[in-house]
Amino acid sequence: MYTIQTIDLKFQQVEETIASFLIQGEGKPVLIETGPHSTWIQLKFSLQHLGYQPKDLAAVLLTHIHFDHAGAAWEFAKAGVKVYLHPKGLEHLSNPERLWNSAAKIYGNEQMDTLWGPMESIDQSLLVPVEDKEQVLIEDLTFIPIHSPGHASHHIAWQLDDMIFTGDVGGVKINDGPVVPPCPPPDIDIEAWKASVAKILDRQPxxxxxxxxxKIINPKEHLDQLIEILDDWARWIKKRFDNKDQVDDITPEFMKYTAKQLESKGADKNLQKLYELANPSWMSVGGLLRYWKLKKENRL
Ligand SMILES: [Zn+2]
Structure with a gap:
């Protein structure tokens, strides 16, 4: 038997935007997602509260290497804990400079510090790449990593029995708001995303x-709604892409469009702010424009 604990990392001092999950079985516990380094103190505090130091963990499992999911992984590695991830993410975490620099290009240096915090390299001996659907046995727990590109090429959804930890491929849904797709550059691939969702549903979570x-208790309905909005956003951007608008021109209009969409689905202004924090809509403009550009150039 085991328990699953959702840890609220209180990103930017706001509740319920970024989570880590602690699985406690018969042996040492396993952590899924570390959050960014900016919430490291909060995570350490929460683990302490549950009776653990970082070094007490059996392993850290990452869904992908974006800062809001993997930014604090190096702290666990420093404590000797192994980090399981997609083979494509390995190089980035052992040499994070490139990852950092490309994010800094999007956010600017100042924002990088406030939002994400530092990222140090992880020794390759502590990074464990996992293949699609291989059985990963950690203590008494068996995890199945489901390679699931679409949001990021190095994305894994982690299955534990009939539950799946979906990272970002399962979308963003806060409180009783609707589910929306996070579409940051550079890996957005709508077809791959849909295939990944089908793959997840195939596991019958x-x-x-x-x-x-x-936690989501109606996976099929939830993921159907995700695909609906993913298609809607992709279509919206495609129209503007054909008109050759630039990111800066489109962004304010897209922000208005998505705010209205959230509102029509019952999210008030306050909740809309949480969505912006977890999934800034301006980022999805860049990601979806890039998708259409690559598609037009037959590079997907
Ligand atoms: Zn994310």
């Missing part, structure tokens, strides 16, 4: 755990 944020 009874529940999903979203990093942004928490």
């Amino acid at each position: 009874k529940g999903l755990y979203l990093t942004h944020f928490g």
Whole structure:
């Protein structure tokens, strides 16, 4: 037997935007997602509260290497804990400079510090790449990593029995708001995303755990709604892409469009702010424009 604990990392001092999950079985516990380094103190405090130091963990499992999911992984590695991830993410975490620099290009240096915090390299001996659907046995727990590109090429959804930890491929849904797709550059691939969702549904999960944020008990309905909005956003951007608008021109209009969409699905202004924090809509403009550009150039 085991328990699954959702840890609220209180990103930017706001509740329920980024989560980590602690699985406590018969042996040492396993952590899924570390959050960014900016919430490291909060995570350490929460683990302490549950009776653990970072070094007490059996392993850290990452869904992908974006800062809001993997930014604090190096702290666990420093404590000797192994980090399981997609083979494509390995190089980035052992040499994080490139990852850092490309993010800094998007956010600017100042924002990088406030939002994400530092990222140090992880020794390759502590990074464990996992293949699609291989059985990963950690203590008494068996995890199945489901390679699931679409949001990121190095994305894994982690299955534990009939639950799946979906990272970002299962979308973002906060409180009782709707589910929306996070579409940051550079890896957005709508067809791959849909295939990944089908792959997840094939496993017949009874529940999903979203990093942004928490448990979903109706996976099929949830993922159907995700694909609907993913298609809607992709279509919206495609129209503007054909008109050759630039990111800066489109962004304010897209922000208005998505705010209205959230509102029409019952999210008030306050909740809309949480969505912006977990999934800034301006980022999805860049990601979806890039998708259409690559598609036009037959590079996908
Ligand atoms: Zn994320």
